Amino acid sequence: MTTSCTGSASRDGAAVASTPGAAGVGDRLFPALGNGGYDVAHYGLTLDYVPETNRLKGTAVITARAEQGLSRFDLDLSGLHVRQVTVQGVKARYTRAKDELLVTPAKPVMDGDTFKTVVTYDGTPRTIENDDGSREGWIETDDGSTALGQPAGSMTWFPGNHHPSDKATYDITVTVPKDEDGDPYDVVGNGELISEEDKGGTVTRHWRTEEPMADYLAHVSVGYxxxxxxxxxxxxxxxxxxxxxxxxxxxxxxxxxxxxxxxxxxxxxxxxxxxxxxxxxxxxxxxxxxxxxxxxxxxxxxxxxxxxxxxxxxxQWFGNSVTPREWKDIWLNEGLATYAEWLWEEGQGGRSADEIFEDFYDGTDPESEGIWAFPPADPPDAARVSDPPVYGRGAMVVHKVREAVGDKTFFDVLRTWTRQHRHGNADTGQFIALCEDKAGKNLAKLFDVWLFGDKKPSRAR
Missing domain, CATH: 1.10.390.10 (Neutral Protease Domain 2)
Incomplete structure (x- = not known):
């Protein structure tokens, strides 16, 4: 597809091309999620929420750095009514296309510039039902609501670059009314509670996350x-x-x-x-x-x-601090977190990790059903990104690494992994490279069989 280019002047007067940012970052499993052309540094979200009517009013201040000259850029937003968009304090044109908010600033944003986009919006936030029947997004509870975002639910309550490869810091300020008895609803969010203000009929709470966070981990719960x-x-x-x-x-x-x-x-x-x-x-x-x-x-x-x-x-270590670069790498979240369960059970005097591995291999562990359906590092489609192979067989891969390199090297791998990629993104190739570097040997056969193999491996492997 050919797009027209809009010229903008650089600081030295040279013409600099500006083009629309991509809609989507090209993730194989979720191609529509995220957007190209910019990197978000911070979200400032100011929300007014009324639990009795499930109505939300929001202002999102999105601070980002342009990675190209931008004549237009996209934000992910599902539902809600957009009332106004400004870029660098000037009203911008915008249109909607499914879950995309297309923003055209009055002047193109130059490559390398830091710019602020302010979106004012309101409405009834959506709950999304996924292909596997699970719910995410903005979900009403018996005394309020909760916002859950994996993999795409965060775009139901704030606009943004909704892909885990673009992490940012957050300030989330929520104002809620008091109930009919004059009691305030509680608001709980990520990070630390910075302030709490009782204004008589309403209460406002401000939560701050100073470490980078993927959008699907952003959260607000309202209730008692x-x-x-x-x-x-x-x-x-x-x-x-x-x-x-x-x-x-x-x-x-x-x-x-x-x-x-x-x-x-x-x-x-x-x-x-x-x-x-x-x-x-x-x-x-x-x-x-x-x-x-x-x-x-x-x-x-x-x-x-x-x-x-x-x-x-x-x-919090595996997934939140070290976040997948793409959704196909989610086994690094779930396999390592599942293996943490094995380590905990082993340390509490239950089954050893060896015994749990055998129970998964034999199919006697209650969570072992379906683990051989596909390779953990290659979910076939978005609907299966949270299926048993990603968890159980992912943990088995981790255990095979531990067997191959020994406990000292294995725990060195884990600590190095969380240190090298702290608050960043990483992928499967980087994990394999680290394991091989620490072990001082080629582990290709192990990963080919246990992580990438289509069939249940023989015990000899």
Whole structure:
């Protein structure tokens, strides 16, 4: 397809070509997600939300750096009504095409420039139903709502570059009314609570995430929560919010004590905890049937068991700090977080990792069903990106690496991985290269068979 170019003047007076940024970053599994031509540094989201009517008003201030001359650029946004768009303080033209917001600034943005786009919008935010029947996006609960974004749900409540390859920092400020009894709704988000202001009829809370975050990990929960605060052994602040309907079950699992314990445990094995706070959100959302590793505070639809808590907190290293470059690399999230469950069970006096591996291989572990359907590093389509091979067989790949290189080198690999790619993006090729570098030998056969192979490997391999 041919596009027309609009000329713009550079600082030295030379003509610089400006062209539209691409719609989509070319991800094989999710080609429409993300956008080309710019890199977002920061999202400033100011939201007004009314739980009783499920109405949202928002202003998104998006600070980005142009990676080419931009005559036009796209933002991902699903639903909602756009009222105004400005670029560098000047009104911009915009159109909608499905989940794309196409923005044409009054003057092209020059390559290398940092620019601010402000989008004002409102409406009833959507819930998306995925091909596998799961729900994401803005989901109403019995006392408010929650926003869940994997893989595409974040675009239902704010416009942006919604692909994990473009991470940014966030300020999320949410104003909610008090209920009919005059009690305020709670608002819980990523990062740290910067301020809380009671304005009589409304309460405003400001949450800040200073470490880069992928869009699918951005989160807001509105409702009623019991808040528990503490610190890890390394003095990381811990904020755990529990829906009163899940309070008893969460106490039985002792979520508030386990969160700091697991964070400290992970820090010893995977490297220093990568964020300035930790925590969890235990909501009451029957029928959701999944948890999500929302950054700093994993979200649970009900009180989790110990294993699930370990899994989602392990994601703070594997997936949240070190984020996949493309969605096909998600086995690096799920395989490593699943293997963290194995390490936890091994350390708690349960099955050894060897025994768990054998149970998965033999099909006797309850989570082993379907793990041979396709290679973990090559999901066939978007609908299967969270299928069993990505989790269970992904963990088996990790265990085969541990067998091949020995414990000392294996844990060195994990700590080096989280250090080298801290707050960045990485892919499968980089993980393989690191394993081989640390082991001092070629591991191609191992990965060809266990990670990329189409069939169930023989035990001899």
């Amino acid at each position: 929560f019991e808040v528990h605060k503490g610190r890890t052994g390394d003095d990381v602040p811990v904020y755990v919010a529990v829906d009163p309907d899940e309070s008893e079950a969460a106490a039985d699992v002792d979520v508030t004590a386990l969160v700091p314990e697991i964070v400290d445990w992970g820090s010893e094995r995977f490297g220093p905890y990568p964020f300035s706070s930790a925590g969890a959100i235990v909501d009451h959302l029957p029928g959701l049937d999944y948890a999500l590793e929302t950054q700093t505070k994993p979200y649970f639809d009900e009180a989790p068991d110990e294993k699930l808590l370990v899994h989602e907190l392990a994601h």
